[in-house]
Amino acid sequence: MKRFFVFFSACFTVVAGAQETGSIAGKLTDKEYNNEPLAFANILIKGTTKGTTSDFDGLYEIANLDPGTYTVVYSYLGYETVEIPNINVEVGKVSTINVPLSASQGVSLDEVVVTTVARKDSEVALLLDQKKAVTLETSIGAQELARKGASDAATAVSKVTGISKDEGSGNVYVRGLGDRFNITTLNGLPLPSNNTSKKNIDLGIFGTSIIQSIGIDKTFNAANYGDFGGANININSRDYNGSGFFELSAQTGANTEAVGVDQFYLNDGPDFSGFYNSDIPNNPFSDTFSTSWDRETSSTPINSSFSLKGGDAFNLGGNTRLNFFAVGSFSNNNGYREGVNRGAPNVGNGLPNSDFDYERYSYNTSTTLMTNVGLRLGTGTALKYNFLLLNNSQQKQEEFSGIIDREDDAPEGGGFIQRATFDRTTLYIHQLLGKHDIGDNFEVNWGGAYNYVKNVVPDRRQNTLLPVRNNRPDGPKSFALVSAASENHRFFQELDEEEIAANLSATYKFKKNEEDFDGKLTLGYNGRFKNVDFDATQFNFQFLDINNQPEVDPRNIDAYFEENPLSSGLYQIRTFRGPASFGGALEPQTYGGEQQINAAYLTFEYKFSPKFTVFAGARGEQITQSINWNTVIQGEDSNELDIFEFLPSLSFKYALNDKQNLRFAASRTYTLPQFKERAPFLFQEEINQDSFGNPELKNSINYNFDLRWELFPTSSEIISLGVFGKLIENPINTFLVVSAANDLSYANTGDNATAFGAELEVRLNVLNKEKETENSVLKESLSIGGNISYLNTNQELDSQKVSEETNLSAAFTNTEAPLQGASDIILNGDVSYFTEFSENKNLRSTLAINYFSERLFALGSTGRGHLVDKGYATLDLISKAQLGKHLGIGLNLRNLLNPLIERVNENAEGKLDTENPAVPGFLEDGPVTVLSYKKGINLSLSLTYRF
Incomplete structure (x- = not known):
């Protein structure tokens, strides 16, 4: 057993960096059949070998694209080929392009819906937000949590400058200030404590599977509650905007x-x-x-x-979009x-x-x-x-x-x-x-x-x-x-x-x-x-x-x-x-x-x-x-x-x-x-x-x-x-x-x-x-x-x-x-x-x-x-x-x-x-x-x- 772990850990040598990329995703529909999903269509980044095919639900995604402007080509046997030019890919964001294809007529560009959504769990996107922000908030996202192996919010927060974890609990010290000086929120709304001895909820009970990002604001913002001395720790729950997955x-x-x-x-x-x-x-x-x-x-x-x-x-039609995410764990x-x-x-x-x-x-x-x-x-x-x-x-x-x-x-x-x-x-x-x-x-x-x-x-x-x-x-x-x-x-x-x-x-x-x-x-x-x-x-x-x-x-x-x-x-x-x-x-x-x-x-x-x-x-x-x-x-x-x-x-x-x-x-x-x-x-x-x-x-x-x-x-x-x-x-x-x-x-x-x-x-x-x-x-x-x-x-x-x-x-x-x-x-x-x-x-x-x-x-x-x-x-x-x-x-x-x-x-x-x-x-x-x-x-x- 010991030799197994030594060998395994040697194979998995030291340690991963974030990618400075974005992605293109969306859904293809068939105009000939009441906009039903179109499976097995081809999607290609023009001038490159990068591409994919749509799945049974007409969904596709091309990930790990460098920032820049691309032309995307959509084709299917017997259907008109459609080129969508000037698609902008940004670091840490998903550009969503939904395209209807037709066998009998071309597709006008006003029928194509293009939206860009920030990937709020990306290290690069969060760092960009930090650079632009006026206040001094630091964020750690799902991508960084996975890379550093943080299994819960308490471990995640302890990776941030000036923060240490309280031994034996999920509470943290921020710049030497303990539980009573901090405040914890979920999506900007306050959380109750789970312990009679503590002001804040035990961050250790929040597994990283439900976390999109955690914002740690060590300076006071008047929009936050004033019961504050160390940090306002805000957990953003994970949501999802890409193609379906299980x-x-x-x-x-x-x-x-x-x-x-x-x-x-x-x-x-x-x-x-x-x-x-x-x-x-x-x-x-x-x-x-x-x-x-x-x-x-x-x-x-x-x-x-x-x-x-x-x-x-x-x-759901027009610019109406519904998304859901669910997780169950033990x-x-x-x-x-x-x-x-x-x-x-x-x-x-x-x-x-x-x-x-x-x-x-x-x-x-x-x-x-x-x-x-x-x-x-x-x-x-x-x-x-x-x-x-x-x-x-x-x-x-x-x-x-x-x-x-x-x-x-x-x-x-x-x-x-x-x-x-x-x-x-x-x-x-x-x-x-x-x-x-x-x-x-x-x-x-x-x-x-x-x-x-x-x-x-x-x-x-x-x-x-x-x-x-x-x-x-x-x-x-x-x-x-x-x-x-x-x-x-x-x-x-x-x-x-x-x-x-x-x-x-x-x-x-x-x-x-x-x-x-x-x-x-x-x-x-x-x-x-x-x-x-x-x-x-x-x-x-x-x-x-x-x-x-x-x-x-x-x-x-x-x-x-x-x-x-x-x-x-x-x-x-x-x-x-x-x-x-x-x-x-x-x-x-x-x-x-x-x-x-x-x-x-x-x-x-x-x-x-x-x-x-x-x-x-x-x-x-x-x-x-x-x-x-x-x-x-x-x-x-x-x-x-x-x-x-x-x-x-x-x-x-x-x-x-x-x-x-x-x-x-x-x-x-x-x-x-x-x-x-x-x-x-x-x-x-x-x-x-x-x-x-x-x-x-x-x-x-x-x-x-x-x-x-x-x-x-x-x-x-x-x-x-x-x-x-x-x-x-x-x-x-x-x-x-x-x-x-x-x-x-x-x-x-x-x-x-x-x-x-x-x-x-x-x-x-x-x-x-x-x-x-x-x-x-x-x-x-x-x-x-x-x-x-x-x-x-x-x-x-x-x-x-x-x-x-x-x-x-x-x-x-x-x-x-x-x-x-x-x-x-x-x-x-x-x-x-x-x-x-x-x-x-x-x-x-x-x-x-x-x-x-x-x-x-x-x-x-x-x-x-x-x-x-x-x-x-x-x-x-x-x-x-x-x-x-x-x-x-x-x-x-x-x-x-x-x-x-x-x-x-x-x-x-x-x-x-x-x-x-x-x-x-x-x-x-x-x-x-x-x-x-x-x-x-x-x-x-x-x-x-x-x-």
Whole structure:
């Protein structure tokens, strides 16, 4: 097997470049038979050997044409030959030519319909849009996503300058600013979050099969929502305008860490599909839970994915055109982690309060169903409907062995915790979009969306066992000494979020020039109305009669409950509100609320000269965020945040020459706290990591500045250098609350924070060759690309400010700190190679590397240093071969370096005594590792067939 992969990867050597081409496509009809499709007609580019024939539906396409003007010849035996001259082919665009043929009479040119549509997924087309745009948006399209092997939107965005991915999730850091500073939209309309802990939806749930392009705007545009500090990430869903196609693909693979274990384990209950759910039993206090406490043996952890996609476009007469695209896919993957997991080190001796050897088995699924329908009515009206269903699940079997509490539970080791978690998110999105050109100089755009997201954590199960005697950590275990009832529990959580969003804008264009208009004035409205409902119930098993508790086999916990029913008196079941005898015991802990944003904006764009263009805007937003809760921590109460923000913005572009631009942008924005950050609910989502919200949390204000120089040597090359700065007033951070429990919460931790940095991007063609054969012109190309960013961030930390503005206590170890999630250095690079062997046979390969330096995970407090995630590099090899007109294969090797993922406490005093692990101690000063593991190398082999 090893030799096979070595040989295969050697055959698929390094890495592919984009083609600077366009295409001609369309439909042939028979005028003699009521314009029925005309199959097997000949289409030829005059003066070349390039051509094709129409299929059964009369459809044809000639791809990979160099930019230029062509004459196209259409012929069929017994029919008039038709020549269409002066067909313009543009880079990254499809010129659609629909031609009726006749046997008895010629065809006049006014019967031929010619339209040109931009290929919005093309690298070259997107780079051309970037060159022309006034604002500083960067886009990555489907063509580049495939070349770099990005399987989802999170991986795709992390290839952009200054952006890094949050380990273990699909959230990203932009210029050192994390989740709360970004905003995510789909086709310009906002998306809900799929996680109570996050503001933005997990980008990892958007597979690239549904993505046409992703726009990353790091500067504020008044047409976008003002809750912005890092980037507005807009996913454009894929549509289709070419000839009909249907594609089937399958992929299989494995993770080296997962297949390397002797036996793979998961939870009882969840199934292969990821659509599992489990309700609270009718009588939970009678111990009637149907799922096992113990881990279940799983089958061989092989990853797989399957997808079907297709699309078509039809001319309905005149200039009316209907197009549709649909995709359905399912994928799963298995993972395994092994390492250490430790609590925060104690002040003074540096010993971590908890110290575990850690294992995690995981199984994730992703199901996608998307369809969109577009209708173009004449040349002035376009309508589009999008539907998207996403169902994602994560199943985790986690096991912790060692010291649970150095001063209490298993102080010398031998403690055992296992947690079985299933987390499922289902998202429904409906969007209706419209565009209307009224005359040459007036345009109206509108859009509406209804989003619904449900997140469930059904029957999370946790067990904690302690040694019968502390001085015998390897001896028998039991529940006898477990003091906290919550250490053994079953937990049920449900989040429902509904959202309605609307966009409306009207643009007036004035002072017409040769290509467009010098001036554009846009007046718009955005509305976003959200309802959130969250409830959770936890059933804690409190153990009684300590002297009579039997020994328990950690691998057969079910036996304890089978042999000792509730009536035995050895334990009782209670919620956080109390035991069964308490009348409100089954009342869930809840929080919910409404958020309303109404915004109006005005933007003005004017080209003062062929070189100098200004884009200015002003936006006003009225934000109301009301929250209510009923929790054990603070009882039943409510709170409302009601603010109005005025948000100006200014950008300009100065064209130094035809190939160089100088850009500047400045703006004022805000950062809004999220529902979870304001809800006083205790979240116990991870072992060693509990958190609760702070109702007194306020919004931050951000001032943003950017300056960038760009050089476009060719239509597919770019060299750019930029500098930026940010000033953040009242920054929001996660911090360690001064309390016996050492929980995390949220606060405006200082008066201000700053971020300054520089970004360099280079994308160049090293090789572009053509070889003419008898039947076609074959191409070979080699390109390189890379970007690097340097960040310098700093924020003031003020414990007194937190105490005065909230009911919480803070004791920051330092008075200053970097921004959470900010790496000093972020680096991306890729080398791409493409070669054609014949017209329908080619090889495309990419070698991509990503690196980020260490970054702050959480602020240090009460004498402890900061928790810091160490930096690391990833290396991927992505290869695809087209073996004919219909068949393609691919090989992906991801995370080839398989680095150690490590989190440390940077100021902890000591180092583990590895020579005497039974009694952990510290020998010398140095950072303490609090979390470490390896993700493994992911290998996958794919097969695609296009009908």
